[in-house]
Amino acid sequence: MPRVLAGQRDHGISMKILIADDNPMWQTLLAGNVKQWNLQPILACDGRQAIEQLQNDESIRIALIDWQMPFLDGLEVCRQVKANAKRGFTYIVMLTGRDSKSDVVKGLEAGVDEYLTKPVDMDVLRSRLKAARRVIEAIPPSDWARPRIEGYSIDSILGRGAFATVWEGKRLRDDHPVAIKVLRVDLTTATVQQRFAHEIDVMKRLDHPYITPVFDGRVDDRVGYIIMDLNAGGTLGEYQQQSSLKGKQRVDLIRKVCEGIHHAHEQGVIHRDLKFANVMMSGGGDPRIVDFGLSKSLFTPPTDDGHQTIEGTVMGTPLFMSPEQARGETSRIDLRTDIYATATMLYIMLLKTHPHPLNGRDNRAIIRAISQTGIRRPESIKPNFNPALSRILTKALAADPGDRYETAAEFAAALGQFLGRR
Secondary structure (H helix, E strand, O other), X not given: OOOEOOOOOOOOOOEEEEEEOOOHHHHHHHHHHHHHOOEEEEEEOOHHHHHHHHHHOOOOOEEEEEOOOOOOOHHHHHHHHHHOOOOOOOEEEEEEOOOOHHHHHHHHHOOOOEEEEOOOOHHHHHHHHHHHHHHHHHOOOHXXXXXXXXXXXXXXXXXXXXXXXXEEEEEOOOOEEEEEEEEXXXXXXXXXXXXXXXXXXXXXXXXXXXXXXXXXXXXXXOOEEEEEEOOOOOXXXXXXXXXXXXXXXXXXXXXXXXXXXXXXXXXXXXXXOOOHHHEEEOOOOOEEEOOOOOOEEOOXXXXXXXXXXXXXXXXXXXXXXXXXXXXXXXXXXXXXXHHHHHHHHHHHHHHOOOOOOOOOOOHHHHHHHHHHOOOOOHHHHOOOOOHHHHHHHHHHOOOOHHHOOOOHHHXXXXXXXXXXXX
């Protein structure tokens, strides 16, 4: 299991922010501004509504609260929120016309994190919210920091990313080792949460020895998690680098990956993000595919509108994109796209370089090279490369999907026949 999950922190994510103010004009003004700052406003017009919103939605981690409101004033709202030990840290900005020193002291003693007087300077507020966001990103909610999931024990952390952690644990009824991927929902968009739910649904349908089995999963406004079988051997990339594998063993690993992918294809699922980090290794040395979050149904009619084209360009990992992915040709993405990515892994495993001539690590340059240049034949990198294996790789990496193997099973069979002859 990797120590660090792939992904960079994205400060463009729309975090939720509560705006509690009984003045409609201020509500409208504040909501309009925070939307421009890529925050998602949740509105409350009195103290009671503010408490209800914060109690019912733990993904709200920043609150702008007016001091004087009906039912409960802002100080009392703040006290109740800060006193709730079950709720994760909430950054509270008090907005008020009361600017005496004693009022500021009262606010700070109630637990207010920032105190701003009205009329609020929007540039100052924006800078305060940027600071609040940095604090929130550094202090995860309790359910994300150490999940509590009925029927499972949580032992230790295996990997950490910007928006998810992976924990090692056990299923209590039989002590079966599991890996638990936990999504930090307070930093994710609805789209990310939908993909997470999609991944749960897809992986529950798949049943193959070379696909990691999923036992349970859930995503809501408090926590998202997937519980899967524990793979003790790390990623395929780590395994092949750390092990003294012979060429035919590397070929056999990819043959097995092809068999797993063919099963997914038979169930109508295209992975679309096959790479070393998304193939884990079991304790017995078998590959097991994970992370179907970007998968696509084979049964969905193809579309090629502008949104889908842009999405097709960026979805997936550039190094393992097929030419049609790199060009954003969403309507052409099918099971042969997964074949191309799998063949790219095998090429790198055997030749220690990428099939396309790449200069630098810039993602745009990589995408451009894959979309515009042909692959380098294996023998051009290694003159004594086996001709039969070169033909297999070249076919799987054909620029035109129509020239590749029609199914992952055919690719697996070709690799199996090559190994049989060897």
